[in-house]
Every structure is written in structure tokens, then in C-alpha cells.
Amino acid sequence: MAKSQDPGAGLTAFHGARHAHTRCVGRALTRAEALCRRRGARLTYMRRRVLELIWDSHKAVKAYDLLDRLSESEKSVRPPTVYRALEFLMAHGLVHRVDSLNAFVGCSGSDEQHNAQFLICQECGEVSEMDGAAIGKAVARQAAEAGFNLRRQTVELHGECPACATR
């Protein structure tokens, strides 16, 4: 249940230097389109463009890097444009904000509401999303014990990904 049958495409795995990344991007865009259609939300040109750029790698991307890259292809783009697109994408769970990096990463989880946790490699910068049920439960339980009404969790784990750790 936790393991993917397709190594390299697992949702919680780190990705090697050369995996078929086009597929990751394709999958993300397909999912975004389907999700927006279902919800009657508009995946406009700019929003799709930002999503593509975010999925350009498995690293978290800074808003102003997106801005620069957009400004290469489009005519000069301003901060609000990028932040609005990010806001939309986050609202629909297509992108996550990584608070400890002030950066954004594509959501590789399910459509459903999920408590995302992130493994962040300090070496290569790759970010891997987990839906760690055990962590989620431990968090929920401890919050409950403290009489705390839990609404949202930020779990960001910094260290070395398997590839960088063994290097």
C-alpha cells in the first residue's frame, strides 16, 4: 500500500538525475486539467505556464525565479501575476508552498485533501512529498492530547536524499 509498483514514478520517492521527467510534467498537467474541469475552475495560459515551470524540476522554486523565467518567454511579467497564479494553484492543491524555503513545489499527492509532509534535500535541493500516515496520526494524537484543535500542519524535513547521502 505504501510501495509503488513503478520505481521512479512512486509518489513519495526521490527522482534520479535522469528519469523520464517529461512524464512527471505530463502527469501533473493532465491532472491539473482534469481537476479544473471537474471543478469549473479555469486553468488559464498563465496558470498553466507557471505550473509547467514549477514542474520543470523536483526542486522548490522561488517566486522571483518563476518571474524571471516567465519574463524570458512572455513580455515582462510582474510579481502579482506570478503570486496570483501561485495562489490559484495552491487553492486547488496543485502546488504547495514550502515555508522553510519560501518556495513552491508541485503537488505530487492525490486530489484528495492530504496532509503533505516534505523531505527536502539540503544538497541537491530536491523535494519529495510524502503522505506519512504514521506522522499524521502522531501529530493528530499529540495535538488532541494538548486539547488543540488542529487545522493545518507544516511538516518539512531537511537532510540528505538517498542519492546525496550515499555520495
Added chain:
Amino acid sequence: MAKSQDPGAGLTAFHGARHAHTRCVGRALTRAEALCRRRGARLTYMRRRVLELIWDSHKAVKAYDLLDRLSESEKSVRPPTVYRALEFLMAHGLVHRVDSLNAFVGCSGSDEQHNAQFLICQECGEVSEMDGAAIGKAVARQAAEAGFNLRRQTVELHGECPACATR
């Protein structure tokens, strides 16, 4: 083991509107002094001043709020001064940065290295530090399963504290 014998002074508890807060501040300063003496670190006037201001409440404080408050008592203080004091205090584990708030909170944990987790009330803004062993273990285990070499964790839980939840 998880429960404090002294309600109102427990390390992982939220604090009521009127608890004897002078004691919290006093405890924090005493601890800071002892710790710095032990380590041969200098708890200078400015560092102590910043620590006091942070402990003025159990809420997370923004760097520029510290700046403003310092500028009331001292002659105009500039950002680097505050950030340097914060850097020192964080390096010695006397203060934590709450990434999801871009703000800082006094450390109420032990001197030892601890994996702090934060309960953050969205209503009143109070922040309560936990050292949730269960969470820490779940996190460590899941990281290990992913072949991830864990170095640092950011666990910030947003919701309503007991007082605000029942209101």
C-alpha cells in the same frame, strides 16, 4: 511523563490570559544567563534586551516589531542589530524561528538538543512548544524508510488552542 505537576507552568501548555508571566520571563533569562556562562558566550545588553522582548508574550514576534519596540527605548536600532541578536539566540537554542509565520518565539524546551514542534493558535496567536516524542519517532522512522538522512525538522501545527477552541 507527559504531564506537568505544575499547571500553568508546564512546558508544553498554553498559557491563560493571566498567569504570572513575570515568572516565565525570569525563568527564560535565568536559563539564558546560566547557559551562556557555561558556554562562555556573551549575553550582551542587546541580546538580553531582544530576548526579553521576545518573552514579552507567548506569541511569535516579528523581527520588525522587535525593531520598533527597541527603537522606543534605545536610540534608533537598525535591522542587522536585531537579526544578529536573533541569530545568536537561535544558535544557542534560546529562541526558535517559526518558519510558517516568519516570526520568532522564546524556547521553552530544555537545554539539550530537542526536536521542537509548535502548536500555533490561529485565534490568539499563542505558540506552544512541544517535544513530542511520538511525532519525533514517527518522523525519524518515515525518513529512514525513505532512505533519507534526517538533519532538521520543521513541525508547525496550526489550529486553535484549548482556550480559543472552547470559546
Added chain:
DNA sequence: ATCGGATTGTTATAATATAACATTCTTACG
């Protein structure tokens, strides 16, 4: 065809943080 809401453009600025170099303070040592 056109009205109304959603989206994007544009300008300005707020909020957060650090670089780089000058000055002052403290301490250890002669």
C-alpha cells in the same frame, strides 16, 4: 453585441532579510 465577473496588467510599496564596511567595546596579555 454586450454586460458582468474573472483574470491579468500596472504602479507603487510593504515586509522580511542580508552584505559590506566602519566603529566601539571587551578581554587577555605584556
Added chain:
DNA sequence: CGTAAGAATGTTATATTATAACAATCCGAT
């Protein structure tokens, strides 16, 4: 003591991240 060396702070400037406010445009429903 006096002073040299390193630590800490002051100062100036600027980088980075994010949002407010209002104008223009697009797009779908009537």
C-alpha cells in the same frame, strides 16, 4: 595600566519576498 586582537554593534545600502490598489482586458452567458 596600556594596548592589540577579536567580538560585537553601528551604519548605509540593497536584496528578497510579497501585497495593495486601481486599470485594462478577456470570456462566457444572455
